[in-house]
Amino acid sequence: MKLIKSKHTLSLLFFAFFLSGFAQEVIKEKEPEKKETVQSKRLKVDGIIATVGDYTILDSDIDKAFLEIEGSGGSTKDITRCQMLGKLLEDKLYAHQAIQDSIVVKDEEIKEKMNQQIDYMVEQLKSMDAVVKYFKKNSEDEFKTELFEILKQQRLASEMQKKIIDPVQITPEETRNFFKKIPENERPLIGTEIEIAQIVVAPKVSQAEKQAVIDRLKEIKKQVQEGASFTTKAVLYTEDPGSRSSGGFYKINKKTPFVKEFKDVAYSLQEGEISEPFETEFGFHIIYLEKIKGQDLELRHILMVPKVTPDALKEAKDKIELIKKRILDKEITFAEAARTLSDEKETRANGGTLINPKTQDSRFELTNMDPEIYSQVSNMKSGEISNVILDEDPKAGKRYKIMMVTNKIEEHTADFSKDYTKIKELALKEKQINAIAKWSEKKIKETYIKINGEYKDCTFTNNWLKK
Incomplete structure (x- = not known):
């Protein structure tokens, strides 16, 4: 649809580097030929090619951005160096203005995010040395310093964008006017959508398995009390990938989105105390409270997850196969079975219906679905029930499920009602884009911006050259 700019995503190899409709510089339209002098040329010396406030951009930053997109499997054939510079200029402007507006980004939160990203990178490339080598850094410290700065600038930019667009709202009348001004032959196509329900049966973890984990955590606690390092034990034994590389470290407060059971135990401890093993939906934990700073706690934890036995898995599979048979034999409806027999509390109350996390309604557009769910339901007809599926949920572990397409809406031209x-x-997105554009126009005028060398010949969407 011509009224909404196309979306392009520039992704860092293992962490978010998002372009949305707000990233107006990266567009599919080709630059005029006479302005493409830097599209296929690189400056011989890697110097500063642009300055935005206190931030600088090097020519190599553009090369890195291209490499990072290509390394993550993305295509760069429609993105010019001028357009990439425009994106980097936007990022720096957001980050610069965030500092001017006193937007605070806590270093502890960035470190936590960085550790999660590093854990994932190490998992993919098998070692920290391989990660450092892949990103062409001289040392682990150099890599971490650069990654920290990238993540901090991204967070500042994100918070600044959020501050701009959060106040923007759309009324029903504005929505109607937005739709009316779209010519009938240009109205967007709504892709095929489906509504899905599911029934989940989770294998039961035996009390013996739970007790074995509890005993292991108690033994670790005893070893630490006798002088062993909790940090080392966490690195070796925790099953929490988000904190393994940092020795189980988290900094939390009462607003941190951790499960209630975890926070209740954490806030019951004194400095230097280690909790008894306790259970959450993730498994069993022990917590070592290092420091109390007002309402903030600095702690380390070890997570262990009881293992499911083959017999428990077989029992769960037999149960869900029987549920499916009863539905096919019309003894019970799918919705009734979900409400009374499913182990998934999030969907049980509404008959197993899945809610789209992006839209908060029950419809999923096929082309934008989670790839795993898409592979399970894309070829199903309305009313059809899937085969029994072994699902490995990050929180719940192995479980069996059956799915049903409760409704299928074929591709069609957008209809207002x-x-x-x-x-x-779409109407809100356009209004947000306009708010961003207006903000950018104003801040570009107020901010020190300098573009050097051949990049002065670029044609930008925003007035970076202040002509």
Whole structure:
């Protein structure tokens, strides 16, 4: 649809580097030929090619951005160096203005995010040395310093964008006017959508398995009390990938989105105390409270997850196969079975219906679905029930499920009454884009910006050259 700019995503290899509709510089339209002098040329010396406030951009930063996209499997054939510079200029402007507006980003939160990213990278490349080598850094410290700065600038930019667009709201009348101004032959196509329900049966973990984990955690606690390092034990034994590389470290407060059981135990401890093993939906934990700073706690924890036995898995599979047979034999409806027999509390109350996390309604557009769910339901007809699926949930572990497509809406041209929610999203997105554009125009005028060398010949969407 011509009224909404296309989306392009520039992804860092293992962490978020998002372009949305707000990233106006990266667009598919080709630059005029006479302005493409830097599209295929590189400056011989890697120097500063642009300055935005206190931030600088090197020519090599553009090369890195291209390499990072290509390394993550993305295509760069429609992105010019001028467009990439425009994206980097936007990022720096957001980050610069965030500092001017006193937006605070806590270093502890960035470190936590960095550790999670590093854990994932190490998992993919098998060692920290391989990660450092892949990113062409001289040492682990150099790599971590650069990654920290990238993540901090991204967070500042994100918080600044959020501050700009959060106040923007759309009324029903604005939504209607937005739709009316789209010519009929240019109205967007709404892709095929489906509504899905599922029934989940989780294998039961035996009390013996739970007790074995509890005993192991008690033994670790005893060893630490006798002088062993909790940090080392966490690195060796925790099953929490988000904190393994940092020795189980987290800094939390009462607003941190951790499960209630974890926070209740953490806030019951004194400095230097280690908790008894306790259970959450993730498994069993022990917590070592290092420091109390007001309402903030600095702690380390070890997570261990009881293992499911083959017999328990077989029992769960037999149960869900029987549930499916009863539904096919019309002894019970799918919705009734979900409400009374499913182990998934999030969907049980509404008959197993899945909610789209992006839109908060029950419809999923096929082309934008989670790839795993897509592979399970894309070829199913309305009312059809899937085969029994072995699912490995990150939180719940192995479980069996059956799925049913409860409704299938074929591809169609947008209709105001039937597709109001999606049209409202498009109208809001356009209004947000306009708010960003207006903000950018004003801040570019107020901010020190300098572009050097051949990049002065670029044609930008924003007035970076202040002509």
